[in-house]
Amino acid sequence: MSASNSRNRSGFAALALCFAMAGAAAMLYYHLGLFMPRVLEVSTAKKLAGGYAFGNDFYPVWLTSREWVREGRDPYSAQMTREIQKGLFGRQLDPLIPTDPLPDYRTFAYPAFTNLLFWPASEWPFAVVRVVLVLLLAALTAISVFLWARALSWSVSWPWLATAILLTVFSYPVLEGLYAGQLGLLVGFLLAASLLALQRGRLFLAGILLALTTIKPQMTVLAIFYLVLWSLADWRRRSRFCLGLFSTMLALVAAATIVWPHWIPSWTQVVLQYHRYARPPLVGEVFAQPLGPGISGPVLLTMIAVLLVVAVVLAWSNRTAAVNSMQFWLTISLLLSITTITLLPGQALHDHVILLPGIFWLACRWRKLSSTRIRKALLAVGLGILLWPWIASIGLIAMRPLLTHEQFYSKVIFALPLRTAAAFPFVVLGLLVLALRRTLSVDKMVELTSAG
Numbered sequence: 001m002s003a004s005n006s007r008n009r010s011g012f013a014a015l016a017l018c019f020a021m022a023g024a025a026a027m028l029y030y031h032l033g034l035f036m037p038r039v040l041e042v043s044t045a046k047k048l049a050g051g052y053a054f055g056n057d058f059y060p061v062w063l064t065s066r067e068w069v070r071e072g073r074d075p076y077s078a079q080m081t082r083e084i085q086k087g088l089f090g091r092q093l094d095p096l097i098p099t100d101p102l103p104d105y106r107t108f109a110y111p112a113f114t115n116l117l118f119w120p121a122s123e124w125p126f127a128v129v130r131v132v133l134v135l136l137l138a139a140l141t142a143i144s145v146f147l148w149a150r151a152l153s154w155s156v157s158w159p160w161l162a163t164a165i166l167l168t169v170f171s172y173p174v175l176e177g178l179y180a181g182q183l184g185l186l187v188g189f190l191l192a193a194s195l196l197a198l199q200r201g202r203l204f205l206a207g208i209l210l211a212l213t214t215i216k217p218q219m220t221v222l223a224i225f226y227l228v229l230w231s232l233a234d235w236r237r238r239s240r241f242c243l244g245l246f247s248t249m250l251a252l253v254a255a256a257t258i259v260w261p262h263w264i265p266s267w268t269q270v271v272l273q274y275h276r277y278a279r280p281p282l283v284g285e286v287f288a289q290p291l292g293p294g295i296s297g298p299v300l301l302t303m304i305a306v307l308l309v310v311a312v313v314l315a316w317s318n319r320t321a322a323v324n325s326m327q328f329w330l331t332i333s334l335l336l337s338i339t340t341i342t343l344l345p346g347q348a349l350h351d352h353v354i355l356l357p358g359i360f361w362l363a364c365r366w367r368k369l370s371s372t373r374i375r376k377a378l379l380a381v382g383l384g385i386l387l388w389p390w391i392a393s394i395g396l397i398a399m400r401p402l403l404t405h406e407q408f409y410s411k412v413i414f415a416l417p418l419r420t421a422a423a424f425p426f427v428v429l430g431l432l433v434l435a436l437r438r439t440l441s442v443d444k445m446v447e448l449t450s451a452g
Contacts, residue, residue, distance in 0.1 A: 016163045017159045022394060023391070027170050027390055027393045027417070028170055030417055047090075048089045048100070049089070049090070055126065055133065057181050057182045058130065060110075061110060063084055063126075069122055074260065102276055111217070112263035116256060117212075117252075130181050134178050137177070141174055141189065144188055144192040145165045147193055148196075148360050150196055150199075151192065151198075151199045172349065173352045176349055184350050185350065187219050187354075188219075197209060207241045208244045210224060222339050227241065229315055279345050280345070281341055281342050281343065281344060286426070329361050330435060337428050341425050346422070349421055369435055375434065389418070
């Protein structure tokens, strides 16, 4: 590499880092200084702002753990749900008030062993716990970027790594997760740590870490399915992964069953009823709901079923892939992308941290993937959609003095940084499918050349 090219690359990296710093500051101000006050204003108008807003997603875990330790109460009981609602909204939800969510809204929805893992936190006041949790989750999310880079063997200079960390931690989904105290960010870290352990040959540790992600099983179920198939495909060499995974899961489930003998049917019932007050998966919001209430349900179920079948076929086809191969990481990335649009509720933007390996995998190989003009254009569109929230936040703050209060807080203007949130997982999935097609084409050409 010539000295001029090296200087150009260093200058571009410094410019990217400056943008990341500006974008991070703008997004932080947008979320904490503008968006959340607006949300609290709306909640106050509905008389739903009398409790904990900051840390609201962790509050049910903290409260149910506390009540179990002190009084042995069932975390899934109707009485416990009412106590959660009082802590979050200042009152119990009333079915006679039209603006209230359904009466079972905010029922404890985690597997019972989550309480066993987090019960020490219940010994501290929630006002302290939520601050400590936010700092911990922010640190773990930043570390997960480093872990993914190592797992993917992505050799990147420190300015680019710092840029990736800033744009990840100060992205809207992560800030939303931090404000809520969302354990999905912890799952993202555990997933990254598990895959790095797998890449380093520490299979038993990888299984243990992946088992811990089942505190939110919807985030990693497809990845777990694939990795179990991957382990079974070469049992003699890979069995330690399954041993770590299933022994840890068995210990978690057994311990929770000893404490709450009927927790599995109670939790299953909560999961089956969750769709009543949660938004549908993104594939439904984007493609099924516009068709109308009469046919959106069957269309949504059909689309999810088709995508899950594709995921199963993809996992089966690549079960023999070596852990350091392109096929292995492309499969993991595709399965996690499919998860975001089929298994996660539409409001769970904070759980989109599982898109990170796909984003970084594409960043590692953008030169190879941009071999044609069409692919370059598609990658450029994807990059634009990725960067849009930070660009829009900077622009929105700059425009604020020029707009009236009504104009600034209108839906068209105020929600600009969020416009691409629903589309972005589809963009990542589309680019990964494009990469898969290219990989299959290259493999086919190699086979033909070898045969010739």
